[in-house]
Amino acid sequence: RPLDLGKLLAARLQAARARPYLATALFALHPVASRRVPTMAVDRHWRCYAFPAFVDRTPVEELAAVWVHEVSHLLRDHHGRSDRVARERGLTGPGERLRMNIAADCEINDDAFGDGLPCPEGAVLPAGLGLPPGELMEDYLRQFRLGPATRDHVWLDCGSGADGLERAWDLGPDGAHGLSEQERDAVRFRVARGITARPGSAPRSWRRWAEEAFHPPQPWRELLGAALRAAVTGSGAGDDYRYGRPARRSAAVPGAVLPSLRRTPPRVAVVIDTSGSVADAELGSALLEVAAISRAVGGRRDLVSVVPCDAAADRVHRMCRAGGIPLTGGGGTDLRAGFTRALS
Structure with missing residues (x-):
């Protein structure tokens, strides 16, 4: 059967009504039919791949929740963060990427559903793995391993937009309907600006994300060094006398060595x-x-x-x-x- 595009787009509209602060990102995603994805998945170029049979059998309300889930991966840069974590911790292989996908889902799903969006069947929740809510993907990665607790999630595949690992079905950077890096950044900025303008309608995790989007991480080592140098060498009156370096006024008092003021x-x-x-x-x-x-x-x-x-x-x-x-x-x-x- 061909993809029921009308049903899929109706679900996207319902997702935008339920989460209006994500509307810009939801409508920036381009749907693509694919029979190689288990349910729905995204790539880092903001394409959303949907399995036609999954769209047919899933109610519109649940499809709306899946739309919100998938676009959350892209807004929170889970693909870029997964690549960084893999390099820093030496994580290789599809098993580790699956673990990153599960950890990313835990970050999203702890407050993604409700208020008009039902929890989809089989969604990964932190409580199901015995993990606390409200943490980031990097934190969850340290707290679990693949095993009996995750055996029900081996089918999980949210695409390269969730874990950074390219898939065979990805259209790639040169494929149709992909967003450039500048366009992706513009979408994130508009969503973050909408959240900070009306913070009462967004969960705490999205408000935290929006603050970080407006105030990206700073080079803390350089800032710390500059603050210390300013405190040590800054100008100002001294608070104690030292004889390590005589005062310049000593020349006016023959035979006497005057101390100089130095800052502690x-x-x-x-x-x-x-x-x-x-x-x-x-x-x-x-x-x-x-x-x-x-x-x-x-x-x-x-x-x-x-x-x-x-x-x-x-x-x-x-x-x-x-x-x-x-x-x-x-x-x-x-x-x-x-x-x-x-x-x-």
Whole structure:
């Protein structure tokens, strides 16, 4: 049977009515009939592939929910994030890509349904895998492996737009009806602007995504270094006298050496996230930053203290050497306790 395009487009219209803040992205997707996809899938060029038999047997309400699910993969850049995670953690093979697809579905589905969109049959939910809601794909990837808990999801395939792995049915960058990189960014920007303009109608996860879209990640290492340099070398009146460099007024007082005013280097407290979601490699990177901070304050290790914190703050450690700081933790995450301990 040919694809029932009228039913599929009616479902898209219903999805836009149920989630008006996603309407720009929904209507940017181009539907393509394919008998090689299990249900519906997307590629990174914003094409939506639909299996005609799946469209025939699925009610319009559920198809609308699937539309929202698939476009969410693209808006949240799951293909690009999956590629980055695969490079950073050395994940290879279709099994790992399936795990990324499941983790991406957990990120989306915990608050995607309801309010006019029924949960489709077989949808992956965090609770079904014993995982907490409200986390990101990268966090979920650390918390489960393929096994008995995921055997009901081996059929899952949301396409290269969900996990970054090219499929045989993909039309590719030169195929018809694909969006360019600039067009994809423009769609994301318009959706993010719509969410921030009316934040009351979007779930918290979408509001968080929109904030990150407007305020992309910053080069934090350069910003941290600049802040430390400004604190150490910034101009201003000194707060203590030092004889290490005599005052220039000494020339006017023969036979006397006058001290000069010097600024005391800042006292730095470093709060390190030691919760269970932080990998050993990230903790090692944090210790390297602590050593760099010590050098930035003139090697005064007595001015640097470290506070390991997961859901509770550990005791404050004065820095002798970075490798000797015990990074205890492994629980949940609540850095407010660490900030309170550092400020005190």
